[in-house]
Amino acid sequence: MEQKLREIASSFALEGRVTAIDSLGEGFINDTFIVRTEAGAPDYILQRKNQYVFPDVPAMMDNIRRVTEHIRRGVIAAGGDPRREVMTVVPAKDGRLYHIDGDGQYWAVSVFIDDTTAYNKADSPELARKGGEGIGKFQAQLADFTEPLAETIKGFHNIRHRFVQWDEALARDAAGRKKELAEEIGWIESRRTGMLDFWSKVEDGTIPTRVTHNDTKINNILFDKQGEVLCAIDLDTVMNSPSLNDFGDAIRSYANMGDEDDRDLSRVGISLEMFRAYTDGYLSQRAKQLTDAETDHLAFSARYITYEQVLRFLMDYIDGDTYYKIKYPDHNLVRTHAQYRLLQSMEGHYDQMCRIVAKTADKYRKA
Template identity: 60%
Template sequence: MNLSLENIGKQFSFEGTVKEIRTLGEGLINDTFFVETAGESPNYILQRKNKYIFKNVPAMMENIHKVTTHLKKKIVQRGGNPRRESLTLIPTQKGNLYYQDAEGEYWAACLFIEDAITYEAAHSLELARQGGKGIGLFQSMLADMKETLVDTLPGFHNMRYRFQQWDDTLAKDSAGRKAKVQEEIGWIKQRREEMLAFWQKAETGEIPTRITHNDTKISNILFDENGNILCVIDLDTVLSSICLNDYGDAIRSYANTGLEDDKNPGNVSLNLEIFKSYTSGYLSEALSFLTPVEREHLAFSARYITFEQVLRFLMDYIDGDNYYKVKYPEQNLVRTRAQYKLLTSMEKHYTEMCATVDTIIHSF
């Protein structure tokens, strides 16, 4: 075992003897490790949080603690298993929610949920429906949460803030790449006013603020062996925002026929059947708390979030790839073009998307 990882593991209140700590997955933001213990003791997940992305890790961990505490109470009321249906944070030996090492890195741990399945994509309509149900239920259980969360990601999904960043990035042109992406810059300029008009509804309160997850791709939901949802994971981005962000981001992820970084944009389009199934599952849990204005803007939220991702990938490319991890120099530009193809597919099918949402709403 890596000696430094072993030392980090010793800082947490793990039951039993730790046999091994090994790398798990390839996250874009955090470094994640699987902690295997001996005998019948539970296993754990250990993460090194990205302090450059999450500027206030202590507040982030407190947000997660508040949310999971609320969720566990709701799960118990529903007769569920709070250790399997919600993340369980593991404190340090000193009782803290995180450990900061000598190099200033932040570490956190949670219980590993056994016999759970994750998916990188929604390969069936039923899986998409269950995923929608999972996020709808997550939001529904948090709809009456009164505790305030710290805004640990200022400006997240805030289009006015994103355009401030965008204007600064174009002005600086730090990596000297602006000249080669004039067509892509035009994509952003063309849609600027429409996207700001949507966000203004959030600023005025016409679209209400709720507790949201903000990273609702299917890989952030655990399923059981029967394909039913177990638990929503990766809560680093839980914030007070508009719940349409969660829905829109899920559609961007689930209903993409290609990859987020597909080198062939021809592979990318909106899968309308997946869109319908996810929406049906989501509304089966969320319809009870959504306002008429929220319902009206569900379909547009998918366009909004996808546009934001086009902007963010392109902005990071122009800035020299400082936010998203890249495996090759042009990857952020590839991501930009793939997401733009998805956006144009949504725009093409927007009328049908709106009609589908209305039909599902009236079916309940």
């Protein structure tokens, strides 16, 4: 395997001789490796892009290039370090931003930013606040980016589109599992109208569309050794969508007291302390840029994105586990139950969440 990876890496415009290639992380979607090079040259991140999830890899890579170049210009103008404060895409030797191997698989490379810290989970309010600051900073850096971006995943976070997929999945019942899921299907259907009502505000422009990351787990933010935000990474899903999507997805990840696939549902629920901390970090960067409609719906966005994730995990389970990587046969069903428990907790604490957002936004708008 390493010999094949070396051959793929050699197709890119790397500096220095490759000394080793090792697996890195356990991503749901892509296969990721770190390419080590001789002293004096940078190391690199090599990724096999999942074409099932990203059917148009060239368009995705063009999105990443344009967004990172825009951020890089801003970092330079502010006197920052563009080698560390923004992701750097490395082209293939033929000038394209990707390489296609002999099996038709797409690969991409970026510069590995060394001397950094990454976290798999926000385990303190201080870290949650920094995470909010990181995503808020990323969005703020792109507030004046006006070029349209390709929709690399059709209907991503578009609940009307998800319901089309959902209805089709129920009709297919590809894995023959629907008959055992009446309760779980009921969870989805009982909230359909409310979620569509929210999405209609995006469709009519009440909630504006901006540039968003769309995968705001804390391990997609790099920190320096002093704990300060450096940059956002893993930009495969960067697209035009409501800013609320990033906030809601982050809360789903950061403020959950349990794990995304926790079998012990007694541990799952929203931590208002973590919610407050993330909200503070995020709005420290964005409070003066967001419209009133966006601010008013920040708390609801956490419910919206968590609901969507319940739907997507359950839909994948019904479809026979074709989208998310699983570690055991009912993994997607376990994820479904854990995310639903989190959604219930958010619904129970919703009024408190709204008050936290309003108070925090007011603080930073007056600052």
